[in-house]
Amino acid sequence: METKANEILFVSHNASRSGAPLILLGIIREFKNLYKGKLKVLLMEGGELQEDFQSLADTYILYKQPRFILQSKKGFAAKFLKLLYNIKARIILARLKKCRLVFLNTITNGHIHRKLISPGRKFMTYVHELESSTKFGTDAIALTTVLKHSNYFWTGSEVVRDFLVEGKQVPPGITEVVYSSLADINPNRHYFSEFIDSLKKQFQIPTDAFIVGVVANAEWRKGFDFLFPLVKIYLEKYPDGKAIFLWKGYNTGSKSYYFDTFDLKKTGIDKRIILLPHDASNLATIAALDAHLLLSREDPFPLVVLEAASLEIPTICFRDAGGSPEFVSGDAGICVDYGNLIQVAEAIYELENNAAKRIEMGAKAKSRLSQGYSSKDAALRLLTLVEKM
Missing domain, CATH: 3.40.50.2000 (Glycogen Phosphorylase B;)
Structure with missing residues (x-):
């Protein structure tokens, strides 16, 4: 069955050389070879991997600096930066309006998730967090947005799935365990x-x-x-x-x-x-x-x-x-x-x-590792899900 050529948006909380962004990068690299539609990437913060993302898809970076630096600003500087980034966000979101499916990598993207909600658009969230990361990585309003408006969840392990289903009352039928994955499972x-x-x-x-x-x-x-x-x-x-x-x-x-x-x-x-x-x-x-x-x-x-x-x-x-x-x-x-x-x-x-x-x-x-832990395995599972959604 040939997939519809809808645009897909991938959202990453940053582009650091760390687990979740590396996993997403590997999936996009493999998925690009399988999917006929256009792919776009939104990075909430820049980082070491941003050029790698840019090599695979049209990539937009909302915050050039880590948000904790921006949040430390006071007075006029804080107001000016808030206005500046609100304008920038509107421009970026306008360029992403054709994306009918949004893949949110991590549970911490609720603040942008809320702005992306529009009629007919569907969301899937790949959750890599447990209790403490969720507590300190997001806030109650943003978390509620993710839990309420995600149509489907991938979880990085069984224990993460339990955290969502038992701890956050997410219906088990819209969850699926997709373990972390490697781009190269056979390094020398x-x-x-x-x-x-x-x-x-x-x-x-x-x-x-x-x-x-x-x-x-x-x-x-x-x-x-x-x-x-x-x-x-x-x-x-x-x-x-x-x-x-x-x-x-x-x-x-x-x-x-x-x-x-x-x-x-x-x-x-x-x-x-x-x-x-x-x-x-x-x-x-x-x-x-x-x-x-x-x-x-x-x-x-x-x-x-x-x-x-x-x-x-x-x-x-x-x-x-x-x-x-x-x-x-x-x-x-x-x-x-x-x-x-x-x-x-x-x-x-x-x-x-x-x-x-x-x-x-x-x-x-x-x-x-050969039992479903490669980026290609994850990309194939994503393709199957996209066809269903």
Whole structure:
């Protein structure tokens, strides 16, 4: 059945090099090859990926700066910017009026969703959030708009679907679990050999070290405050342990860097922890790991778990902290009790000293990716949905 050539609008809350925008970018890239109609993109904020979006479709950027910077303005400057962006929004929305289907990526776009509502236009929302991200990423009016005016919902995991159905009373019949997806599920780990060698040389990582890594923003939701206590527990419990702990996604230009490195030196664990800034080398950094560590308190279904799996690296994560256990499932990594850092240390030491088990889990994670975790799989499911809507 040939799809109608209606224009479709994809809305992203920003164009940062992070999970939700990367997932959307991969889906659009594949969907463009399947769909005969015109595609457009609206970015609420710009970012590192905006040129990638622009290469795929007509792309409009509402806020050139992050909104928190604009919201910090006071007095006349605040009034002027509000007027300016209201005018800009009207111009952009006028150019999007032919789009009959709107794909909203994340639950946090209710403020623009409200302005896009028009007769005959349908909306689907891809939800990547749970409780805390929803609480702090949107407001009651915007959230109500999304919940009331979305015709269909994709959810990034079963736990996100439960959050919508049980927590927000969304009818289960208009929800569908579509897991996070990767554009490339078969990267070549050897491609990153030079980067890995350089990383080990730069930080003088011993050749027999066991590298455990987190790739995430250094924030409360991602569990950054668990890292230092975890390392202390690991070293006290396993004096012979050879683990080096790496956190990729730390703002080394912040005041916190001084405070955190101060604590690292005082507690004597500075030789075991490496803090790296967020940049385009995330996948290369993951390739350097022996085990991927997820310390998140709440993570709907982080893309980094799939990126690690694509490189045959198992994940250690908490139960009851999001959707990752749905992928790890006991044989593609290790799930431990929520917040139990002793169990995390034990899991690290187990994988460190049981190479056969680690390799087997990594291989299982890799093979699982072919079961619906590619951008092409998601694009095909979107095409089916578009035909029905």
